[in-house]
Amino acid sequence: MIHEDGEHVTSPTKIEGKIHPKIIAEEFIDSKERLYDIINFLPDATFVIDSGEHVIAWNQAMEDLTNIKAEKMLGKGLYEYSIPFYGKRRKLLIDLALSSSKKLESEYYSISRERKSITAEIYIPSLSGKPTYLWGKATTLYNKKGTIVGAIESIRDITSKKMDEKELKQYRENLEDLVEERTDELKKINKQLQIEIGKREKIDRKLKLSRENYRNIFKNAGIGIFQSTPKGKFQKVNSTMAQMFGYESPEDMINSNDEINENIYIDQKHHTNIIKRISASDGILKFETEFIRKNGDKGIADLSIRVVRDKENNPIYFEGFVQDITSRKDTEKLLKESEDKYRTIFENTGAGTVIVHEDNTISLINSEFENITGYSREEVEGKSWTNLVVGDDAEKIRVYRNLRYSEHDTAPNTYEFKFLRKNKSIGYAHITVELIPGTKQLIASIVDITEHKNTEEKLKNLNEKLKRSNAELEQYASVASHDLREPLRMIKSFLELLEDKYTDQLNEEAKSYINYAVDGAKHLDSMIIDLLDYARVGRKEIKYYEVDCEEVLKKTLLNLKSSIDENNASITYEELPVITGNKNQLVELFQNLIGNSIKYRDVEDPNIHISAQKKEGKFLFSVKDNGIGISKKDLERIFVIFQRLHTWDEYEGTGIGLAIAQKIVLQHGGQIWAESEPCHGTVFYFTLTE
Incomplete structure (x- = not known):
């Protein structure tokens, strides 16, 4: 039987159907000792290591x-078994x-497996x-489970054998020298003959080599090679030529084309003229x-004939x-x-x-x-791009260009700059610039926005004038409102005073005239107030911020509470x-729309x-x-100032x-x-931005 360490042991004696442990141990030790005895008496130097590379056998x-x-x-590890051979662990x-x-x-x-x-030879200096x-x-050792448990190596001193081989080699070399000396005289005698033969053989070799090289080149060249008769019949074609024209082999191409001009070339007349020129020429x-x-597919070829x-x-032939x-x-x-x-x-x-270019030249x-x-191509191509840029913008463009090469993602792709025309006038341009992929060149698209800039400047001036005009208008409106409303208040007051003081002397018709005049004054006063409100909207700069429209609506409903309650x-x-907006203006917006819906109610209670x-x-x-x-x-008229769809008697309002x-x-x-x-x-529908 085989022990778990891979060693052969005899079957232990059974006692009453069981194996006595002492007998197992004795027989195991006995088997191991016999194995070591066998190793010890091997003629070759032999040692065994376990899987942990510890020496477990070292024979005589x-x-x-x-x-x-x-x-x-025995028992030593860490490659100590190599020290006797090399003086160090390895x-x-x-x-x-x-x-x-x-x-x-x-x-x-001489290593082999x-x-x-594994078998090998090695030279040890000392x-x-x-x-x-x-x-x-050396051989790997396995247990019965197939697990590596160690290795064994047998070593043989072959120094004598190697010395014999060396002496034999030296003997052969000496013998060869002796033979060489004996043949010197014969060589001298035959020297002249050998020279002549050598020359002939050299010529033959060169000729053979030349022919062989030609055959190899002809057969293996990466381009097509051919020979043909002056009458237009292929004599030779190489494989590349045959494949180029779609034939399976050179033989297939030669046998399939009795007439090159008719079968191969599309423009036969052109090819005939070429043949005439070749026949009359000594060159290529x-x-x-x-x-x-x-x-049947068409192709284009470059020929040298x-x-x-x-x-x-x-x-004789064409090649x-x-x-x-x-x-x-x-x-x-x-x-x-x-x-x-x-x-x-590019042009359109x-x-x-x-x-x-990278160096800034156009x-x-x-x-x-x-x-x-205003410049022509000849005037600017090859010149520096910044020569056309005015003032500080030239430095700005240089900075952007350097940034585009070093930190491409951070460089702006679009911007504006001032440029100098050929007629010395200054223009404004909007530029879009980007690197051309795979190059260091930049491509820029330029739009002349001079007219747009001039228009902007005009609008800016007009806006300034408008601001001044609005300021003057605001001042005028304030003065006008005071100056207009003051006489109205006097008219209204004196009419009411007249009605109170002379009420007993006035008939009903006169009283109605006074009432009409008072109502007209009130209406005119309301119109002046509303007109001032309209003028104030948008006249001053409005601040925008986040506004909760539900809060706006609650404020509106609070302002309209009396009207809402009166109309149920x-x-x-x-x-x-x-949203983003102005809260006060939005309150006024909702108040006007909801108030309008209440004012123009039907017979039913308002439902908004x-x-x-x-x-x-x-x-x-x-x-x-x-x-x-x-x-x-009437839908188009309702947003026009002072446009009323009903009389004052029907519905109040301006x-x-x-x-x-x-x-x-x-x-x-x-x-x-x-x-x-x-x-x-x-x-009523209206839109507001987020």
Whole structure:
């Protein structure tokens, strides 16, 4: 049986069906000792290591070879078994049985592997004080489970054998020297003959080599090679030529083409003229031609052909090289189409376009760039780009350019700058610039915005004038309101005083005249107040901030509480958003719309609903009522200042509330409109940004 360490042991004695432990131990020890006895009496120096690389056997021959006793080596690890051979700890052949190592294998020679064993030879400079050649064989040891439990190595001193081989080699070399000396005289005698023979053989070799080289070149060249008769019949073609024209082999191409001109070339007349020129020439003629492949596909070839003549100068055959340039021609065609397309786009972008080298010199401009600057291509190409830029903008562009090369993502792609035209006038341009992929060049698209800038300047001046005009208007309105309202108050007061003092002397008609005059004064006063309110909307700079529209609505309802209660109005609303706006103006907006719905009520109690929904990046608000409605023809008039659809007697008001509402919405960047039918209520819609 095999022990778990991989050792063979005898079957232990059974006692009453069981194996006595003492007998097991004794027989195990006995088996192990017999195994070590076998190893000890092996003629070759042999040692065994376990899987932990500790020495577990070191036979007598090993002691004789190394002068190290077994009791000093058994149990030792850390490659101590290598010290007798090398004077230091290192791996030996036995370690290659446990694990491979290219570096360690390179130190041995005549190394070979057979199944689990490895055999090799090595030279030891000093083993027991003398140089030694060793032969070794190492084998991996396994237990019955297939697990590696160690390795064994047998070593044989082959120094004598190697010395014998060396002496034999020296003997052979000496014998060869002797033979060489004996043949010297014969060599001298035959020297002249050998020289002559050598010359002939050299010529033959060169000729043979030349023919062989020609055959190799002809057969393996990467381009097509052919020979043909002057009458147009292939004599030879190489494999590359056959493949180029779609034939399976050179023989297939030769046998399939009795007439080259008819079967191969598309323009037969052109080829006939070429043959005439070749026949009349002594040099190599190069040309391009279209050809037909075996499957009918067309191709383009680059040919180099010459004529070979006999002694009488008659053509014997044509020979030449053929290169398939179909792909190159297709690529050139695509490249030309791409360049034409690129140039068409480059010239017709609608903007001035310029390509700039890394050193800031202009590489290429289009015609629109010429139109913008007044310079021709010849005047600017090759010149510095910054020569066209005015003042501080030149430094700005240099900074942006350097940033684009060093930190591309942080460099601005679009900006404005001032440029100098050829006529010395200054223009303004908007530039879009980017690196051309795979290059260090920049491409820039330039739009002349001089007119736009001039318009902006004019608008700026007009706005300044408008601000001054508004300020003057505000001052005028303030004065006018005071100056207009003061006489109205006097008229109203004196009319009321007249009515009180002379009431007994006035008849009913006179009293009604006085009432009409008082009401007219009140109405005119209201119009002046509303007109001032309308003028104030948007006249001053408005501050915008986050506004909760529900808070705005609550403030509005509080302001309208008396009117809501008097008319028994019902106000409902859905969840309203938070937007950016001016709270005071938004309160005025809701107040005008809700107040309008209450004023123009129908016989039923007013029912007003407010809602908002997000739509296309804005909020769409609606104020829906059940009032008297508006005819379609009047919907366009309701936002016009002082436009009233009813008489003063029917409904009070100046007709300015919806005009103010429209002005507030427009100032907030929105739109306002209404949808309505008579007797079916009205819905006011308006949009506000988020």
